[in-house]
Amino acid sequence: MFVRNAWYVAAAIAEIDKPLARTILNEPIVLFKSRRGEICALEDRCCHRGAPLALGDPTETGIRCGYHGMEFNREGVCTFIPGQTIIPKRARVKSYPAVAKTDYVWIWMGQADKADPATIADYPPDDQVNWPRAYDMLHLKASYVMVLENLMDLSHLSYLHKGSIGSSEEDSAKASMDVQRTPGGMKFLRIMRDADAPKNWLKRYKTKAKIDRWSEFEYVAPSIILQYSGGVNAGEYDAGVREGGHLVRTIHAITPETEKSCFYFFNKADGYSKFESPDTVRTWASTTDVFKEDAFMLEQQQLRLENFDTDKLMDINTDVARVQMMRALKERLRQEQELAQAS
Ligand code: FES
Ligand SMILES: [Fe+2]
Structure with missing residues (x-):
């Protein structure tokens, strides 16, 4: 359903x-x-x-x-x-x-x-000067729920994306995590303080090798995730600094095609570009490359989970946001069922 x-x-x-x-x-x-x-x-x-x-x-x-x-x-x-x-x-x-x-x-x-168009997410900012954006889409042979779950557990960055955007396993393990329910779903704030900057970031940003890295993700049930994340020099995050290094606002919109396949649309606005020369050649292709690593894993996961009772799977500490996300989604599905029965 x-x-x-x-x-x-x-x-x-x-x-x-x-x-x-x-x-x-x-x-x-x-x-x-x-x-x-x-x-x-x-x-x-x-x-x-x-x-x-x-x-x-x-x-x-x-x-x-x-x-x-x-x-x-x-x-x-x-x-x-x-x-x-x-x-x-x-x-x-x-x-x-x-x-x-x-x-x-x-x-x-x-x-x-x-249907009220006013409820459509206002994201990313429609501001090509300060937040130039670019989008892409991946067609996945995996349930949309797996993509949501993937985005809710960022500990995977240190493993699946260790060659690009992942921080070290040690930095990931000490990340702080604050999860809250919202009227439309849930949100989390994950912060890694004094962490090693990912390899990809060192090439582009002028931040130091040690950074504070934060990720604010808001899940809007059933299938939208709004991401605001970035990295600043170590010690700056708690002082309120958000600019100067990696800085993005991304909408992840995951649209089910069938129970076992989906369209993963992502649209990323880059808040760092304004600190670069207007002539800088920017490419977002690396985002798609990173998400292709996710896509491959999710499609393999889908194959393993077909005809398998997922209740037999287990949760670990890093699942705290994923578990809340699933609660919000199930609640939304239940409301939908009630609506269908009433009409
Ligand atoms: S007019 Fe559409 S199938 Fe004949
Ligand atoms: Fe990923």
């Missing part, structure tokens, strides 16, 4: 210059822009003979099926049938609320009257 009454990232806006077929929460959806520029999300299955509408062409107000030419508006209502004047009421496909915000098309998979 999935939480349906939530906004999910369906695609990057740049992906829908032509109709895009994407399965979300097990439902085939076509995302596109009508010729007059409206963002549309429809069931990707024509009500005539089931052809994918993604193989058709956008019209002024919607899309034309590429098989026999029926046309649908953004509400999914058929507006034209070649060779006939009467359009039956049942000539329609399902439509979904969809809006564009900060690089992404967001989709609401639940009850349309509950």
